[in-house]
Amino acid sequence: MKVIIRDYKVTDEIGWIRCRTLAFLQTAYFDNVLNKKEHYQNPAIELVAELDGQIVGLIDVEYELEERTVCSKGEGLGGMIWHIAVHPDFSHQGIGEQLLYAAETEAKKMNINRFEAWTRDDRWVQNWYEKMKFKIVDSYYHVYFEGNEMNHRIQGNIPDLYLINAFTHYVGKDIDQFKSNKRVHKCVCFEKSF
Ligand SMILES: CC(C)(COP(=O)(O)OP(=O)(O)OC[C@H]1O[C@@H](n2cnc3c(N)ncnc32)[C@H](O)[C@@H]1OP(=O)(O)O)[C@@H](O)C(=O)NCCC(=O)NCCS
Numbered sequence: 001m002k003v004i005i006r007d008y009k010v011t012d013e014i015g016w017i018r019c020r021t022l023a024f025l026q027t028a029y030f031d032n033v034l035n036k037k038e039h040y041q042n043p044a045i046e047l048v049a050e051l052d053g054q055i056v057g058l059i060d061v062e063y064e065l066e067e068r069t070v071c072s073k074g075e076g077l078g079g080m081i082w083h084i085a086v087h088p089d090f091s092h093q094g095i096g097e098q099l100l101y102a103a104e105t106e107a108k109k110m111n112i113n114r115f116e117a118w119t120r121d122d123r124w125v126q127n128w129y130e131k132m133k134f135k136i137v138d139s140y141y142h143v144y145f146e147g148n149e150m151n152h153r154i155q156g157n158i159p160d161l162y163l164i165n166a167f168t169h170y171v172g173k174d175i176d177q178f179k180s181n182k183r184v185h186k187c188v189c190f191e192k193s194f
Pocket residue numbers: 023024027082083084085086087090091092093094095096097098118119120124125127128131
């Protein structure tokens with residue numbers, strides 16, 4: 001299998017979207033679907049893995065020219081992995097690792113000393129980050145409210161406007177109060193220094 005790791009180009013957009021959608025479908029981000037590729041305010045390392053003309057993997061890392069303008073932690077200049085995905089038909093074959101290492105090589109040339117990445121509670125995805133030598137440095141919760149879970153607990157203040165469901169960030173310590181909510185994710189921050 002000869003996978004080419006190369007820079008993203010505009011004509012890759014549909015392949016990029018398809019690859020990301022299929023990869024995320026099997027994770028706790030299954031409904032986080034994009035219909036356009038994301039672009040960034042700061043410079044970014046945007047790589048794809050191509051196999052026989054198909055986009056089978058991707059990584060986007062937005063990086064800092066000034067400390068703490070993109071990353072939330074650490075010292076020196078960092079890079080934020082906004083997207084890393086491998087098409088599920090091609091997973092577990094080292095493509096994610098190749099993309100990450102290629103992005104690290106580029107990042108070092110820009111004097112970036114670390115990568116930060118946030119992900120949810122998919123054990124196998126976290127295993128991958130750990131295998132790639134990332135460490136967990138922070139966490140908070142993504143709490144969804146649907147149907148009866150709203151139960152007047154969450155209200156907007158616009159007259160005649162009713163909230164039907166809600167996606168919230170919870171940064172407190174009493175997560176047990178949401179234990180009857182069907183969808184609560186721990187969102188963890190991984191960091192890797194190099
Ligand atoms: C995480 C991801 C990028 C890894 O890419 P990959 O090319 O499949 O992984 P690699 O071949 O580089 O690494 C293999 C390791 O990844 C993990 N892994 C990859 N696919 C897996 C699967 N289907 N089931 C379980 N573990 C898996 C394992 O830890 C595996 O190590 P092992 O061989 O010792 O079991 C990819 O699987 C993916 O796209 N996941 C969904 C999207 C996502 O969650 N992105 C990150 C959140 S922002």
